[in-house]
Amino acid sequence: MPYYTDEEGVFLVKLARQAIETYLREGKKIKPPKELPSEKLSQQNGVFVTLNKLVGERKKRKHELRGCIGYPYPIKPLVEATIDVAIQAAVSDPRFEPVSLDEMNEIVVEVSILTPPKLLSVSDPMEYPKKIKIGRDGLIVEKGFFKGLLLPQVPVEQKWDEMMFLTWTCYKAGLPGDCWMSEDVKIYTFQAEIFEELEPRGKIVRKEISGESHD
Numbered sequence: 109m110p111y112y113t114d115e116e117g118v119f120l121v122k123l124a125r126q127a128i129e130t131y132l133r134e135g136k137k138i139k140p141p142k143e144l145p146s147e148k149l150s151q152q153n154g155v156f157v158t159l160n161k162l163v164g165e166r167k168k169r170k171h172e173l174r175g176c177i178g179y180p181y182p183i184k185p186l187v188e189a190t191i192d193v194a195i196q197a198a199v200s201d202p203r204f205e206p207v208s209l210d211e212m213n214e215i216v217v218e219v220s221i222l223t224p225p226k227l228l229s230v231s232d233p234m235e236y237p238k239k240i241k242i243g244r245d246g247l248i249v250e251k252g253f254f255k256g257l258l259l260p261q262v263p264v265e266q267k268w269d270e271m272m273f274l275t276w277t278c279y280k281a282g283l284p285g286d287c288w289m290s291e292d293v294k295i296y297t298f299q300a301e302i303f304e305e306l307e308p309r310g311k312i313v314r315k316e317i318s319g320e321s322h323d
Contacts, residue, residue: 125305246262
């Protein structure tokens with residue numbers, strides 16, 4: 109059963125967009141609203157905001173990543189964390205130039221609310237693929253100061269199997285693709301409830317992701 113309601117998800121996506129557009133227009137960070145749909149949004153929670161630009165003709169439009177930043181761990185109340193990472197996704201993702209206010213007319217906002225990461229325990233690293241479910245799990249790869257995270261929707265969108273998912277999370281950490289086979293590397297899984305705009309400022313829905321396991 110989902111922990112967050114559709115109403116709560118819609119609220120967070122609208123909050124993320126408001127935070128971005130206010131910051132881009134006025135250079136100010138909005139304050140968390142005093143009235144919330146529920147007390148759950150005041151609880152500390154990990155969250156990511158993803159910005160996707162709609163490109164191509166209307167019937168064949170694709171999502172082009174424009175920014176994605178988040179807090180993997182529950183270090184701030186969810187509303188505060190959403191405001192923080194929404195702004196960071198727009199202006200501080202090192203892979204992209206800052207988003208402009210006009211661009212927000214072509215960008216759909218996606219909010220992923222994360223469960224706390226759990227360390228996978230294995231006797232042999234080759235067991236990792238069997239402990240991961242595509243369409244359910246996100247991954248964190250950690251080795252010393254190196255850390256990489258990919259959200260659960262990424263392997264589904266990229267049509268990866270479990271081993272490819274592990275490989276690309278290693279790359280995200282700045283490590284060799286086969287680093288997950290090393291015994292000094294830690295692998296964490298987490299899940300996410302995802303809400304997204306279908307159109308810029310349009311209808312907001314719960315994003316259902318699913319993937320098939322590859323043996």
